[in-house]
Amino acid sequence: MQTHVVTRVIDGDTLEISPEISRQAALQTPMERLMGVPLVETSRHQLDSPNTFNKIRLRNIDAPESGTPQGEKAIRYLKQFLEGKPVTFKPVDISHDRVVADVWRYPDHAFINAIMVYSGHAKWTHPPR
Numbered sequence: 001m002q003t004h005v006v007t008r009v010i011d012g013d014t015l016e017i018s019p020e021i022s023r024q025a026a027l028q029t030p031m032e033r034l035m036g037v038p039l040v041e042t043s044r045h046q047l048d049s050p051n052t053f054n055k056i057r058l059r060n061i062d063a064p065e066s067g068t069p070q071g072e073k074a075i076r077y078l079k080q081f082l083e084g085k086p087v088t089f090k091p092v093d094i095s096h097d098r099v100v101a102d103v104w105r106y107p108d109h110a111f112i113n114a115i116m117v118y119s120g121h122a123k124w125t126h127p128p129r
Contacts, residue, residue: 003106003127006082010055010120012074015026015082020052025100026091052062054100056089058113063122074121082112083103 008016012029043094064070082105103112 001085002088003086005086006084007054009075009079011066012071012078012116013058013061015055015056015058015078015087015103017087018054018125020054021091021099023051026053026094027047030099050064050097052099052120053094053097053099056103057095057098057100058116058122059100059102060124060126060128061113061116062125063116070121074116077119077121078112078116081115087112106115 004017004019004021006015010016052107063074066075067070079106086102088106088109089099089103091099092102093100102125104110105112114128
């Protein structure tokens with residue numbers, strides 16, 4: 001898994017990373033990438049989205065909106081925890097020109113999606129199984 005650096009926390013559930021991730025990497029499973037399976041476009045939205053992405057949306061969580069007191073607390077917490085630090089992630093989809101993913105801080109493998117919920121800064125939209 002490639003490591004990326006969090007260059008900016010946009011809000012309590014969205015990060016900006018470097019280097020960018022390709023559309024193919026965001027849509028294919030690790031096994032498909034390993035086997036060299038070509039990208040298959042499945043929707044008009046995916047066709048319209050960019051070829052590379054530098055924003056990641058944490059999968060299955062919802063943080064309060066920025067500009068609200070709770071939202072600002074979530075942003076501060078996530079900045080302290082991640083900004084300028086390396087992460088790894090497992091992309092699962094593309095939504096609104098962002099990669100939707102499960103994210104882990106590197107090298108301690110802290111699962112960021114769960115940490116945001118268990119710290120009280122976000123809620124599960126679909127709890128992990």
